[in-house]
Structure formats: structure tokens, C-alpha cells
Amino acid sequence: MANGTLYMPETEPNYLDYRGRFKGILGWILSTDHKRIGLLYLYSMGLFLTVGIFFGFMMRLELIAPGKVIIEPQTYNSFFTLHGIIMIFLFIIPGLPAVFGNFFLPILIGAKDVAFPRINLLSWWLFAIGGGLAITSVFLPGGPADTGWTFYVPYSIRSTTNVLPAAFAAFILGFSSILTGINFVTTIHRLRAPGMDWFKMPLFIWSLYATAWIQVLATPIIGITLLLVAVERLFGIGLFDPALGGDPVLFQHLFWIYSHPAVYIMILPAMGVISEIIPVFARRTIFGYSFIAFSSLAIAFFGSLVWAHHMFTAGMSDTGRFVFSLLTFLVAIPSAIKVFNWIATLYKGSIQLAPPMLYALGFIFLFSIGGLTGLMQGALSINIHIHDTSFIVGHFHYVMFGGTGFGIFAALHYWLPKMYGRMYNEKRAKVGFWVLITGFNLLYFPMLVMGWLGMPRRYYDYLPEFHVYHFISTIGSWILITGLLIMAVNLILGVRRGAKATDNPWGGETLEWRIQTPPTHENFHEIPVITGGPYEYKINENGQEEKKYEEVT
């Protein structure tokens, strides 16, 4: 699918050994190499993820029995706030675009770097500063924020906790996200290798493209909204304060105008990763390439018009609710197109259940549960019943963690050998997957059930009839964390001491598998000329897979 000498074996140092202007740690935190920036994001995100898991674990532990178990109600309020802020703004939103987008976007389109390498580095610095500020706000006098990650007014104006630094942290993180979005859109428009027209791009790139547009167009809204909360707290101008004539529901609109599309910032790149993995491990061309590509754009478009479905009980005209409910159902169409196309790709494929594939299939299973429970909430009558219950919590964990989280894990297992040049233990990876998915369902499925029965979300205490569900859920959280630990230890051991990975361990057809492992500083010796599509697996008459190029040895 590509012509040209992509690399000269053993003549150029790989990007990990490359010596630039700075040495040691400075060579990383001041590097404008997209691959190093990707790894910087990976490491900082791993740190934030650990903190987020800690808060989640503590909340589940507290809820194992009615009444107080280990933490006070105020601490509990802070924990669910911090769990949300950290997981959403510091892990799930930047997750795939910042780590794997940065690392593989230029490689997959045959470029040597992104369009604006220094702005790319600035994005990481803003991310680190914002993340640092969010963590610092926990320890400042006043106590950690307790408003929930949604910062709803009027409580976020009145709370005496550190809402200001937390909101400002989210503002800075939004800025980082915008700059990444601008960078990616420009890169995809300007730096595709010769011959790589739009419909020869890998589907991961399409999903990043759709994501980048949402980042550019939606994030400023959360920026101005959080800025107004800060101004409100500092000067009391009254825009969201009912005492001064302001309208708190207006805040909710502005908040969700960003935060609903943000859900698609989270899920679209994960869908892109799945679209990369499925053809490789089924040894088949992706089914319905253009439908998958355009469904990303359709999701980005419709996803921007459904925000008020978070507010069906907040006070809105029936016409408004009807329209937003309808639009919500429409988003399900492009999402379903993707799922059906993945399944169709598997049909009559030669399926290899390697760890990345397992995670991809886990994604399809969990995302389907999350997506279908989401449709239930789109229905107005059901929504009123389950609004603000743990059904919602279960639903968005199935989508965000089961979807995006598993997408990130799939990407880790798929691309880590390329990034570090070493292979993890595949058997342990599979064990980790099964423990993880078992714990996941034990943790979140009871939430769907008890939410349906009326358990409100964000509550510190509950009636005895919910005990059994909370108990199972907490046990599930322990199993889930065990699974995560197995995965993390296996990957870290693999990266440090694993066997050397070949250039193309999975037999992929996309460009990253045609270059050296780990990639050289400039990715390609010569910019490749693209002649074919990204997933052209062909079986010849003897039932053997056709090789379209010679392996470089």
C-alpha cells in the first residue's frame, strides 16, 4: 500500500535514544517530538488515573454498608467531585487523542510530526499545570470542591470549598484540549503523505478528525461558562444567581452545550481504535469503510445538538423536550452503524483472540450495554423516573469506562510493542482482561438495577433494601482493581523487560507497522507514497494471505 524506503535498518537511533538539544528529563519535557509528547501524556495520565481510582475505590468502600463506614459525608462529597473532575478532564477526555493521537496520527498519515510541534508541547504543559492545580486544590485551605464535576450553580457560587481553583483548572485543561484540536485538524489537512487521499486514511484518523472539530467548536463554551462561575464567585455579578435575577438553568444549558459533545470527544477516538484493531485480528478489510468514516462526522454533528437531554427535569417546554429526545435517538443511528460494521467485519474472518482483540470485543459488548441504556434515558417518560439515580451512573460508566476505558486499554495492548519495541506477556494480558471485565460488570450492573429501583446517585447513605446491590458493587470494585493491577504490572514489565518486538507483531497493514520499532526520531526515512487502502487483506487461491510487500529485515 505504500512505496518508498520507509527506513534504513539500524542506521538511525530510535526516538527513545535520540539525543536532541537537551539531556535527561529536559530532553522529554522540552521535546517537541510528537512521540515523546505522547508518552509524556501517557505517564501523567497514568498518575491521574491512579488518583481517580483511589477516590472511586474509597467511595465504593464507604457504600459497602448503610451509615458511616470510613469517611464523613463531606469527604464523600469531595471524593465524588474529585473522582469526576480527574477522570473526565484528566483521563478520559485527553486519553486517546493526546496519547495515541499524538503518537500515531503523524505516523498513520505518513508525516514526520504534527503541524505545530511547539504548540503541541504547550498543550502538554497546560495539561500538566491544569492537572497540578486540580490536585493542589485538594490540599488548599477551604477543603476540596464538593459540587460534583458539573459545577452546578447556585451551589457552586455559594460553596465555601475550593471551587475556584478546581474550575480554573478545568478552564486551563480546556485550553490545552483546544490547542490539540487545532493542531490535529491542521495536521490532517496539510500533512497527509502523497497519495493518501481522505478515503485512504485509517479510520482512527477519521475519528480523531471528528473529535478535533468538537474540541475546537465546543470547548470554548465550557471555557466561558467556568470563567463566569469564577467571576460570579469573585465579584458577584449575578448572571447565574437567582437572587440577583440570573437564571441557573441557563448555566446548565451552557455547561451541557460543551459537556455533551465532550462525551463524543471521549468515545469517538475509542471507536477509531476499535476500527483499527478489528480488521487486523480478523484478517479482513473493514466492512463499510465510508459508513464508519462518515458516521464519526454524523456523531460529531448530532452529538452537538442533544445537550438538553441532561435537563429533562430541569424545567423546559414540552416542545423542547420532544425535540431533544428525538435528536438523542438520532445519535444512536451512526453509533449503531459502527457496531454493525464491526460485527460484519468479523463475519467469516480469520479471528485471532490476541489481547488487543479481546479488549476490542469487550468494548463492543460493554459499549452496547451503555448505548442501549442511554437510549432508554432518551425516552422522556423513562427519563423522569430514572433521572439522577444510580442507573445514570451505571450507564455512563458502561459508556465511558467500558467504552473509552476499554478502548484505551485496547490501544495500549495494540500499540505498546511499537512504542517501546518490547512485547508484554500475552497470557497474563488475557488473564487481566477476564478479571477486569468480570469486576467491571459486578461493579456497574448492580448500579443499573438499584437505580431502576430508585437509588439516587451521589447519596452517602441508603435504605437497607439497596444493601445487597451496593455490597455486590463494592466487591466488584475490588475485582476490577485487581484486573487493572494485573494489566498495569504486565504492561510495565513488558515495556521494561519483555522480549524484543518485531516491526509488525500483529501483521497490520497501516503505515506504523512499516517503520522501525521503536520508530526513529523522524518516523520515516523518506515520506511514503500511498497507493492503496489501509485494510487490504487478501487471501490468494491457496488460502494463504497475500503479502503485498516484503518484510524489511
Add this chain to the structure above:
Amino acid sequence: MSSGDHTAHVHRDDYGSRMGMWLFLFTELILFGGLFLIYAVYRFMYPTEFHVAAMELDTVFGAVNTIILLTSSLTIAMSITALQRNRKTLSLVLQFATILLAISFMVNKYFEWGAKFGYGLYPGSEMLLDKPSGEILFFGLYYTMTGLHGLHVLIGIVFIGIIMYQVWIGRVHSTNYVRLESAGLYWHLVDIIWIFLFPLFYLII
């Protein structure tokens, strides 16, 4: 690109740079768009109070500032053309004129805000809190929107100042002027936002 040895791939793509700048300007428009949306909602909710409150603003201050900003957009546009024609000194003079005009805009703004503060009209003041809700919101929006715009003027001053330095030392020149163009685009954005703020606060009464 002084850090060229550390950037994986040194390339120059003026079209790409302009594209990135335009995308950034979109985000700025949407940032202000949120505020314009809030303005629209509250103007709809409190038409009479907005009418009464708007009479407190001095149209002369606003008009003078409009003329200043429009002129500064002209000077920055001329400075780009001057640089393209390789007239470096003229270009620098015109950029400096833009900065001076921007500063005079801020001075004007300072006196306008100062007069309101002296009069007792500022967020949280007793005089303002005694007024009806719609007027409180009008002044809340007035201070927020013109304040955020003022912040953009300050950023623009710094931005143009940095580009001036780069023209001075010859990093930005007649065949590589895309950064000056970007600064110009940013400055036009600051201008166009004011073009909308001016009628919304000073003229529609």
C-alpha cells in the same frame, strides 16, 4: 525555528499556519458567543430594565473607542502590506502606531470604568444592588464582556509587541511574514468583537 535540531520535522507551511490561526479565531468567537447568548437571553427577559440601564452609558466614550480600534485595524493591515513590499521601517512604525492606539483604547476604557466606579456603579455596590434585577444583569454583562474584551486588547498588545521585535531582528521579513499576518488577524478579531459590543451596550437604548 531556533530549536530546529529538536523538532522532529522542520517544515514551513504558511497555509497551515493561517489555517491554525483561523481555527483559533473560531474558538475565540465561540468563547464570546457564549456571552452574546447570555446577553440575548437576558435582554429578552428584561427588555425595559436593559433599556433604562443602557442610558447610563456614555455613547461618546464608546464612539471614540470604536474609531480608535477601527483605525488600529487599518494600521496593522497597512503594516502587513508594508512588510510584503519590503519596507521594514514603515511596517515597524505602523505596528507601533497600532500598539499606541490600543493603549489609548485602554486609557479611555480606564476613565470610562473609573467614572462608573466613582459614581457607585460596580458589581456588588449598594447603588447597583438597589436597582431591579435586569439592570444588575446589564451591568454584570457590561463589565464582564468589556472586561474580557479589554483583556484581549492587552493580549493583542503583547502579541504585536513580540512580532515587532521579530520584525526588528529580521526573523519576520518580506518573504516570511505569516506571523505578522496572524497578529493582524487576531487584532481584527479584537476589533470585530468590539464592533458588536458597541451597539449592544451603547447604541440600542
